[in-house]
Amino acid sequence: MSNLRQKVLVLYLANSALDSKVTGWSIYDGTGKEPHTTGDSDTPPYKTGLDALKAGWRVIQFPQLIPPYPNMEYTTSFQMYEFIFEKLEDAA
Amino acid sequence: MVNKADLLNTKQMATFVAKGFLRFDELVPPEINTAIMAEIDGGDITAAAAGTPLSQCYPPPSAIGQMLRMPQIEGIIQSLVGPDPLFDHQAVHVRQPNEDSAQGMHGDSIIDTRMHFDIQLMYFPHDVPLEMGGTLVVPGSQYRRINEMDIARYQNFLGQVNMVCKAGTILVLHHGIWHCGRQNKTNQKRYMFKVRLNPRVRQLRLWNTDDLPANVGAHKAIFTRDTNKVEDVQTILGRTEPWFENATGRLEIINRIKMWRFLTGDEQFDVHYWLTRLENMPENRELAA
Numbered sequence: 556m557s558n559l560r561q562k563v564l565v566l567y568l569a570n571s572a573l574d575s576k577v578t579g580w581s582i583y584d585g586t587g588k589e590p591h592t593t594g595d596s597d598t599p600p601y602k603t604g605l606d607a608l609k610a611g612w613r614v615i616q617f618p619q620l621i622p623p624y625p626n627m628e629y630t631t632s633f634q635m636y637e638f639i640f641e642k643l644e645d646a647a
Numbered sequence: 648m649v650n651k652a653d654l655l656n657t658k659q660m661a662t663f664v665a666k667g668f669l670r671f672d673e674l675v676p677p678e679i680n681t682a683i684m685a686e687i688d689g690g691d692i693t694a695a696a697a698g699t700p701l702s703q704c705y706p707p708p709s710a711i712g713q714m715l716r717m718p719q720i721e722g723i724i725q726s727l728v729g730p731d732p733l734f735d736h737q738a739v740h741v742r743q744p745n746e747d748s749a750q751g752m753h754g755d756s757i758i759d760t761r762m763h764f765d766i767q768l769m770y771f772p773h774d775v776p777l778e779m780g781g782t783l784v785v786p787g788s789q790y791r792r793i794n795e796m797d798i799a800r801y802q803n804f805l806g807q808v809n810m811v812c813k814a815g816t817i818l819v820l821h822h823g824i825w826h827c828g829r830q831n832k833t834n835q836k837r838y839m840f841k842v843r844l845n846p847r848v849r850q851l852r853l854w855n856t857d858d859l860p861a862n863v864g865a866h867k868a869i870f871t872r873d874t875n876k877v878e879d880v881q882t883i884l885g886r887t888e889p890w891f892e893n894a895t896g897r898l899e900i901i902n903r904i905k906m907w908r909f910l911t912g913d914e915q916f917d918v919h920y921w922l923t924r925l926e927n928m929p930e931n932r933e934l935a936a
């Protein structure tokens with residue numbers, strides 16, 4: 556089995572554009588090297604989603620733009636612009 | 648009977664409506680903090696039945712009771728949930744030293760769509776440095792409709808608040824706010840005491856409204872620097888949080904306007920014309936003729 560493991564970066568952006576500002580972030584490291592958890596950093600890893608691409612992350616999910624359900628136009632809930640990125644890194 | 652001077656003022660109330668929390672640093676004196684630490688260590692803090700009036704909970708010589716009956720704390724409680732609210736539950740949180748991870752991000756209880764709100768009063772009996780964790784809160788998240796741990800995927804937000812504080816600090820939260828207990832990386836236990844309180848009265852102008860201006864919601868020139876630099880209720884409610892999405896952040900202002908209307912009974916109140924614009928549905932045919 557190869558030693559490559561998936562590292563996942565989730566960025567929450569200010570709008571649907573990949574080059575908009577990062578407002579929230581989560582990291583899961585399949586190599587086991589970085590133990591990320593809730594509230595472990597006050598500074599985003601990248602300023603924008605595009606900056607993550609430039610750093611070698613591959614985007615694997617774009618959030619769909621779903622119109623609000625009728626009567627829920629003003630309801631706020633989950634983060635709207637969740638972009639998921641991956642990198643394969645050597646676990647050794 | 649709570650002294651007017653101990654009630655919250657209008658700007659504090661507006662800050663609570665906008666951010667979903669208020670903090671009061673080093674409010675509780677050291678002797679009470681020490682006594683409460685001893686009660687926690689001794690396992691002496693017993694909970695009343697859910698729904699018991701707070702006045703019947705923690706009778707003397709309880710140190711927790713002494714803290715909750717401090718005039719300033721009674722003032723905070725009364726301003727938000729009214730006189731003698733109901734005790735819902737308590738939690739004595741002890742986070743063990745050198746934890747592997749933090750608690751997942753969540754809102755307490757279950758999804759709750761009321762305008763009426765409960766408060767959670769959190770009390771930190773000892774100093775909490777950054778490495779010790781402390782509670783993390785996400786300012787302005789209280790109106791988002793989510794169910795408890797469904798948001799555990801979110802690790803960090805721009806503008807999140809880490810409760811790094813001195814002993815005796817009080818944090819009051821709207822029940823809906825997103826929060827978690829951060830990882831304790833020290834070799835000491837971390838303590839926090841929390842009590843949830845339910846209002847028994849309609850939450851209408853319960854704070855000290857002597858400073859509530861009659862023209863609080865008057866329309867002004869909008870999107871101007873002059874309007875935005877005045878630190879009044881409209882500015883406080885109109886200020887978005889760094890983590891808000893551009894567009895959804897505007898909806899959070901609508902949520903706050905609706906809450907302010909609920910709390911004041913002023914159905915005309917607006918922040919920078921956001922809601923008035925939507926409420927304008929003219930039927931005047933004469934002017935059109």
Ligand SMILES: [Fe+2]
Nearest residue numbers: 753754755826
């Ligand atoms: Fe909680």
